[in-house]
Structures are given as structure tokens and as C-alpha cells.
Amino acid sequence: MSPTLQSLPFFQDSYELRIAQLQEERKRGIKVIGTFCLYVPDEIIFASGADRIVLCGGRADTIPVAEQSLPRNICPLIKSSFGAVIDACCGGSLACPHIPLIDVVVAEATCDGKKKMYELLTDYLPTYVLDLPQKPGSPEAREYFLSEIRKFARFMEQLTGNIITDEALRREIRSSNATKRLLHRLFALRKSDPSPIRGSEVLRVMQKQFFLSPDMFRKGISLLCDELEHVVSSGNTGPRIMISGCPMAAGNTKVPDIIEQKGGVIVVEESCTGTRSFLDLVDEDVDPWKALAERYLEIPCACMTPNDQRIARIVELAKEYNVRGVVYYTLQFCHAYNIERLRVQKALKKEGIPLLAIESDYGESDTEQIGIRVEAFLEMIA
Ligand code: SF4
Numbered sequence: 001m002s003p004t005l006q007s008l009p010f011f012q013d014s015y016e017l018r019i020a021q022l023q024e025e026r027k028r029g030i031k032v033i034g035t036f037c038l039y040v041p042d043e044i045i046f047a048s049g050a051d052r053i054v055l056c057g058g059r060a061d062t063i064p065v066a067e068q069s070l071p072r073n074i075c076p077l078i079k080s081s082f083g084a085v086i087d088a089c090c091g092g093s094l095a096c097p098h099i100p101l102i103d104v105v106v107a108e109a110t111c112d113g114k115k116k117m118y119e120l121l122t123d124y125l126p127t128y129v130l131d132l133p134q135k136p137g138s139p140e141a142r143e144y145f146l147s148e149i150r151k152f153a154r155f156m157e158q159l160t161g162n163i164i165t166d167e168a169l170r171r172e173i174r175s176s177n178a179t180k181r182l183l184h185r186l187f188a189l190r191k192s193d194p195s196p197i198r199g200s201e202v203l204r205v206m207q208k209q210f211f212l213s214p215d216m217f218r219k220g221i222s223l224l225c226d227e228l229e230h231v232v233s234s235g236n237t238g239p240r241i242m243i244s245g246c247p248m249a250a251g252n253t254k255v256p257d258i259i260e261q262k263g264g265v266i267v268v269e270e271s272c273t274g275t276r277s278f279l280d281l282v283d284e285d286v287d288p289w290k291a292l293a294e295r296y297l298e299i300p301c302a303c304m305t306p307n308d309q310r311i312a313r314i315v316e317l318a319k320e321y322n323v324r325g326v327v328y329y330t331l332q333f334c335h336a337y338n339i340e341r342l343r344v345q346k347a348l349k350k351e352g353i354p355l356l357a358i359e360s361d362y363g364e365s366d367t368e369q370i371g372i373r374v375e376a377f378l379e380m381i382a
């Protein structure tokens with residue numbers, strides 16, 4: 001167990017503060033954008049003078065609402081996100097006070113489930129969809145994505161009435177890179193053995209990255225890093241584990257909690273709520289539009305093909321963080337991450353790194369069974 005970290009309540013207490021900030025911004029006419037994915041460049045949103053929050057749902061209680069419209073056999077993240085919007089827009093009781101603060105959703109064409117959900121979402125909130133090439137490696141794909149982000153910028157200019165200058169974009173790129181550098185600092189601290197902080201604590205912090213303003217988030221991460229640099233004995237001495245796979249949106253911490261209850265120590269997450277969100281910086285020394293297009297298409301999401309970069313990165317991270325095993329986490333019915341597991345498993349096997357595959361939803365019915373499998377895995381790698 002980590003000692004109690006004094007800086008963590010900053011993140012726990014930040015929700016109300018952020019809601020108040022958004023309410024005040026709206027009174028001043030600032031637009032608030034809701035997004036669902038790393039592929040939507042925050043830099044463009046902020047450069048237009050708008051604010052943004054990420055709407056990916058990790059709560060189980062919004063799923064039954066969504067299942068009144070959506071098929072049951074799709075990814076829980078999609079259902080939870082959609083359910084939260086319907087509930088808030090139809091005067092439900094599930095209390096997501098940030099949803100009524102959204103002016104426009106900026107969605108993205110990634111997996112099939114999300115794309116189709118966004119079509120239904122337009123009945124509840126104005127929705128703009130950013131298109132993405134699915135084979136990002138070619139120069140044509142980069143050109144296409146560049147034209148898409150320029151089109152998106154025009155949309156934001158019309159919405160806010162502000163022109164996005166190159167200077168404003170460069171400023172936001174520097175700001176976003178500053179956040180990423182702080183996260184590099186946080187994750188570098190986790191390379192210590194024992195790690196000064198538990199993975200479930202880091203996950204809860206990372207989930208706030210997508211909700212707080214960049215300034216608030218950076219303040220919290222700086223405080224946390226300063227504190228972690230002085231942790232002498234954390235007691236986090238179990239087998240070092242990497243989690244790799246689907247994002248864990250706010251409200252979903254089931255699997256990391258189980259791993260740590262069983263004695264594992266999560267030291268790195270290869271996911272959108274982990275390294276995928278910050279490892280690569282945007283080049284500050286070239287044309288800002290091209291730099292954004294380059295960097296965003298490098299996000300190694302399983303929706304892209306081929307995704308060799310992700311496989312190589314997982315192996316690199318496993319070695320860099322000196323992990324004993326990888327827990328590969330797939331949300332139920334997420335075919336892209338589920339199928340890509342086979343390539344990940346093969347690459348890790350070559351390096352002698354064992355993998356435990358867990359596919360789960362947001363319910364509690366499989367908690368005991370996952371616990372038994374995790375326990376056996378930890379015993380095997382100890
Ligand atoms: S897993 Fe892919 S589609 Fe989902 S949020 Fe991450 S980048 Fe977007």
C-alpha cells in the first residue's frame with residue numbers, strides 16, 4: 001500500500017470547482033466542447049477560445065438508459081457515454097451536471113460502434129464528426145487528415161467567432177506539450193522499484209486529465225510529482241504489472257483495483273488513459289498544422305491498420321518499466337483491441353513476458369472470477 005499522498009485530494013475535490021468554472025465561462029459566452037477520443041486535437045479547440053471536456057463514460061448506471069435505444073452487445077464505454085447524454089438531456093436522475101454545459105460534441109470516425117452512436121447523438125446534442133484515415137502510415141493519409149483538421153478549425157471559428165491564428169495554435173501546442181512533459185515526469189517516477197504510487201491512484205488522476213482545465217491539471221500533477229520525489233518507502237513491492245488495451249474512463253477502475261487488491265503493482269498503462277495520451281509531443285519547430293496532423297495520426301489506436309507501432313511500443317514499455325507481466329484489458333465487444341491482442345501476445349512471448357487477457361464490462365458479476373485469474377497469474381510470475 002502507498003502511504004497516503006497529500007496531493008491526491010486536489011484531484012478528488014476538483015469536480016465541483018471545474019463545474020463552477022464551466023458555468024462561469026458559459027455566462028461569458030465561451031463555448032464548451034464535449035469530445036470522446038484522443039484523436040480530436042484539443043489544441044484547436046483551445047486556440048479558438050473554447051473549452052473542452054471529455055465525455056467518455058465509465059459508469060455502469062447509465063448503461064440501462066442507453067440499452068433502451070442501443071443494442072446490448074456493444075462496448076460498455078459507448079453505452080455508458082450515450083446513456084449519460086440521454087439521461088441528462090431528458091431530465092433523468094443520474095446526475096451528470098457537466099452534460100448540460102456542452103454546446104457541441106466533436107466526435108471522430110474511429111470504431112463502428114462509436115460512429116453509429118454519434119448518428120443517434122445528434123438527436124440530443126449538436127454533433128460535428130472529424131473524419132480519420134484508417135491506414136495512417138501513408139503521405140496521402142497525412143494530407144487527408146491535415147485537410148480534416150483545417151476543416152474542423154473553420155468549424156470552431158464559426159462557432160466561436162474567433163479566428164485561429166498560427167500564433168494561437170503554437171501557444172496551445174506549447175501548453176499541451178507542457179502537460180505531456182509533466183506526465184513524462186510522473187511516469188518516470190513510477191519506474192522506481194518499488195513504485196512510489198499505486199497504478200489505481202494514477203488511473204484516477206489520469207481520468208481527470210480529460211475533465212479539468214489544462215492549468216488545473218498541471219497544477220495537480222506538479223504537486224503530485226513534487227510529493228512523489230520525496231516518498232521514501234511506498235510498500236508497493238508486489239510483481240510489477242503493465243496494463244495494456246482499452247481506455248478506462250472515469251468511473252471504471254474495476255480491473256486495476258482487483259490487480260492491486262491481489263498484490264500486483266501496476267507501474268504503467270498502455271492505454272488512452274495512460275501513455276497513449278502523452279508519450280508523443282507535437283513538434284514545436286515546424287508548421288503547427290502539419291505538426292498536429294503528424295502527431296495525432298501517430299496515436300497507436302487499434303482502430304488503425306496496420307498498428308505495428310503499438311505492438312513495438314508495448315514491448316518497449318514492458319522493458320522500460322521492468323514489468324513481470326502484462327494484463328491485456330479489453331472492454332466487452334471491442335473487436336479492434338480484442339483481435340489485436342493476438343499480435344501483442346506473440347510479440348511479448350518472444351521477449352519472455354507473460355500476458356493475462358481480461359475481457360470485461362462495467363458490471364460486478366465477473367469480479368470474483370477475474371480475481372481468481374489475476375491471483376493465479378500473479379503467483380505464476382512472482
Ligand atoms: S481507444 Fe482509440 S477510439 Fe478509443 S479513445 Fe482511444 S484513440 Fe479514441
Ligand code: SF4
Nearest residue numbers: 075077111246331334
Ligand atoms: S473501447 Fe473499443 S469498441 Fe469501445 S469505444 Fe473504444 S474502440 Fe470503440
